Amino acid sequence: MAVIICGTGSYIPPCSMDNNDIAKLVETSDEWIRERTGVVRRHVIREETTVSMAARAGRRALEQAGIEAGEVDLILVSTISSNVILPCAACEVQRELGAVNATCFDLNAACTGFLLGYNTAAAYLESGVYNTALVIGSESLSNLTNWSDRTTCILFGDGAGAAVMQKGGGRHYLPVTHSNGAKGGALTLKSRHDQSVLTGERDPEELLGPEYFMQMDGQAVFKFAVRSVPQAVEEVLEANQVKKEEISCYILHQANRRIVEAVAKRLEEPLEKFPMNLQEYGNTSSASIPILLDELVQQGKVKRGAKIVLAGFGAGLSWGASILDWA
Ligand code: COA
Numbered sequence: 449m450a451v452i453i454c455g456t457g458s459y460i461p462p463c464s465m466d467n468n469d470i471a472k473l474v475e476t477s478d479e480w481i482r483e484r485t486g487v488v489r490r491h492v493i494r495e496e497t498t499v500s501m502a503a504r505a506g507r508r509a510l511e512q513a514g515i516e517a518g519e520v521d522l523i524l525v526s527t528i529s530s531n532v533i534l535p536c537a538a539c540e541v542q543r544e545l546g547a548v549n550a551t552c553f554d555l556n557a558a559c560t561g562f563l564l565g566y567n568t569a570a571a572y573l574e575s576g577v578y579n580t581a582l583v584i585g586s587e588s589l590s591n592l593t594n595w596s597d598r599t600t601c602i603l604f605g606d607g608a609g610a611a612v613m614q615k616g617g618g619r620h621y622l623p624v625t626h627s628n629g630a631k632g633g634a635l636t637l638k639s640r641h642d643q644s645v646l647t648g649e650r651d652p653e654e655l656l657g658p659e660y661f662m663q664m665d666g667q668a669v670f671k672f673a674v675r676s677v678p679q680a681v682e683e684v685l686e687a688n689q690v691k692k693e694e695i696s697c698y699i700l701h702q703a704n705r706r707i708v709e710a711v712a713k714r715l716e717e718p719l720e721k722f723p724m725n726l727q728e729y730g731n732t733s734s735a736s737i738p739i740l741l742d743e744l745v746q747q748g749k750v751k752r753g754a755k756i757v758l759a760g761f762g763a764g765l766s767w768g769a770s771i772l773d774w775a
Contacts, residue, residue, distance in 0.1 A: 451570045452616030452775040455513025456742040458609040459504035460729065464491045467602070474598035481602045486705025490605030490730030492590040497531040501608035502586035503544035505738070509582065509610040510545070512745075517547040520612075521578035524569055525554045526561030526734040528637070528763075529588045541584065550582070558635070559701045559762025560625075561585055561734030566611070566758065567623045567770060573615050584610040585734035592637055594661035603703070604662070605730030609738025618773045624684040625768030626676070634668040635763040637661065669762075673707045676767045677759050678714040684757065684769040692717055695771075696754035697744070701761055702726035702736040711759075723749070733762065750774050 466489045467478035481487055493501070502525050510517060523545075525538040532540055538552035557564045562585035569581035586608035595601050638659045643650060677700065685692060698721055700708055705726060712719045725740050732739060737758055744750045754774040761767035 450616045450618040450620045450773070451573045451613050452618065453611045453772065454614050454775065455509045455511070455515065455612040456610065456738065456745050457505045457508025457510070457512060458607065458739045458742040459501045459508070460607045460739070461491045461493045461496050461501070463494045464489050470602055473595050474601060476598045476602060484706070485603060486724070486727055487602065487730045488727045491607060493588050493606045496588075496606070498527055498529050498586045498588045499531055499537050499540040499544070501588075501606070502527070502537055502584045502610070503541045505586065505608035505610040506541055506545055506582050506584050509612045513612040515580060515612055517545040518549055520547040520550045520580050520582050522569060522572055522581040523547060523550045523552040524565045524581065524583045526557065526565040526583070526585045527554060527587055528556055528558050528561070528733060529592050530554065531588065537586065547582070551578070557734070557766050558764060559703065559731070559733045559736070560760035560764065560766040560768060562609070562737045563758055563760035563768055563770060564625065565734070566613070567625065569613050573613060574620065579614060581613045582610060583613060584608060585736070585738050587733045587735045589662070589731075589733060592662050594658055597658065597661070599666055600662050600664050603731045605732050607729055607732045607735045607739055609735045609742055611738055611741065616775055618775065621771040622684070622687045623768060623770040624680050624687060625766070626680065627764050627766045629764065631672070631765045632763070634665045634672065634765060636663050670704070670707065672765055673703065673761050674710040674714065677707070677711045677761050680767055680769040681711070681715060681757055681759055684771055688771055690755065690771060694755050695721065695757055696751070698722050698757045698759060699737055699740055700759045702729065702740060703731045703762070
């Protein structure tokens, strides 16, 4: 038994910051950011929240699928930047959508989150536990960004993407996923609830320290990505006896143009098979894969029967790849 994606949706906050706006905050330039990352602009929340963006993306995906909210059995939200801890973002989305029959939970696997959400939903659908799943990646990374750190603030953006999944009659593919907690120090962010409230007063200034925003060893993450993503893609193709020539496109997590180019080169695949939108949105963590997928669908660029590879990588460290047939 296989799964199919029967609808996609996304939400991008209208407010945007281009590289020149960033250059007013830190010592950098449009030229440097474009050259090193490919990012030109990123969108950031104003009135929106992680939950409100997730709900809008989810609603659009359900509309496109032609599925009523009441038919959804599972809502899974992947996020590292929810505006709520309790209830979970997925339960808030359930309330917004009126998806009264859904079981809801969140998943935190950073930029690999949507891929792991997709795999988790697929496992539930294939085992017959649920029939219809709504998987969402939604991030407000602008809230977690240190806007005085030029090594990170140039990279990230906000947004949400969603996919409705159901059981389908096609082929079942095994996913490939990996984690390496021993290398987790390369990309970190401390919780603002990291100390016992019983041990005494806490200086509010402390919460503004750099460890409470995203911190990254950029070169280490870069090297990890360009080595491990092609390996995961090769592994998933091998595990499922699929040839590269059969793949229509590779939807990679949108972190950096140079990473995407290096992955294409290592796989000896043409860059045209690696669509990108990071120039417009920056790195939106777990939202990047479903936003790009939705854009390709809206533009009519995903044809029925197309074999697609999804590949995610990021904090954890975590990474992986999955294959799907577009129905
Ligand atoms: N503007 C201008 N100069 C900058 C800068 C900026 N925004 N950020 C760093 N620099 C400077 C550095 O201080 C350094 O100066 P020095 O040579 O005088 O010391 C120089 O540029 C080179 O820095 P380096 O860190 O070697 O740059 P890089 O080529 O590795 O590019 C990243 C930095 C962050 C763009 C790159 O490492 C990267 O994209 N890594 C992957 C990050 C990522 O995708 N993370 C998320 C994964 S999910």
